[in-house]
Amino acid sequence: MPATTPRTIVTGVIGSDTHIVGNRILSMALEKAGYKVVALGALTPAPEFVKAAVETNADAILVSSLYGQGELDCRGFRELCIEAGLDAILLYVGGNLIVGKHPWDVVERIFLDMGFDRAAAPGMRVETVLEWLAQDFAARERAPRRQAG
Numbered sequence: 001m002p003a004t005t006p007r008t009i010v011t012g013v014i015g016s017d018t019h020i021v022g023n024r025i026l027s028m029a030l031e032k033a034g035y036k037v038v039a040l041g042a043l044t045p046a047p048e049f050v051k052a053a054v055e056t057n058a059d060a061i062l063v064s065s066l067y068g069q070g071e072l073d074c075r076g077f078r079e080l081c082i083e084a085g086l087d088a089i090l091l092y093v094g095g096n097l098i099v100g101k102h103p104w105d106v107v108e109r110i111f112l113d114m115g116f117d118r119a120a121a122p123g124m125r126v127e128t129v130l131e132w133l134a135q136d137f138a139a140r141e142r143a144p145r146r147q148a149g
């Protein structure tokens, strides 16, 4: 659970994807858990996530992608963050990330290699996402943040 100043998390569904239900459930669960949520909704271009994160001094960005174009839409996302000075922002992606059936470890590796800190397999429960966030924020509190530039 976040301390006195709630951590800010940007959520949204990337690219031309209109699948909003899971992202909305996630956003509501984050709010209920005490986070400040900046919900960008569906059809959100990658640069809009980064812009919102800069404007709100966010601690994490949670990207949803359901329609199968996640690999294409998310390519370069970490680099956009770095260019905006958000080197150390926590980045998660989840949904139905790519088209077709592939072993999850292969899919996960693609997104981790793009610079995401966590990739969620299809149907990931919100309770697990909350656990990940608690663990990752606690780890960042123990380790000094990397500086931009």
Ligand code: B12
Residues within 6 Å of the ligand: 016, 017, 018, 019, 020, 021, 022, 023, 025, 026, 062, 063, 064, 065, 066, 067, 068, 069, 092, 093, 094, 095, 096, 097, 098, 099, 100, 119, 120, 121, 122, 123, 124, 125, 126, 129
């Ligand atoms: C409802 C639905 C639609 C609705 C969406 C309505 C809306 N506005 O939301 C409509 C009919 C519009 C639709 C359209 C399409 N759809 Co559709 N749709 C679905 C369906 C049946 C359910 C999605 C849903 O709401 N799930 C319920 C929510 C609660 O679950 P969720 O989104 O997965 O989210 C959970 C987790 O994944 C996780 N999570 C979500 N985001 C994130 C992010 C992070 C960071 C983390 C950690 C976790 C996380 O948390 C949530 C809570 O547990 C799925 C099949 C399925 N059963 O999943 C197909 C599905 C997603 N659709 C699919 C497809 C292909 C399409 C279309 C391309 C079809 C077409 N040819 O037109 C279009 C795309 C339109 C577009 N531009 O987006 C495919 C995607 C295939 C793929 N990825 O390989 C699926 C999987 C169906 C299938 N089996 O083929 N769809």
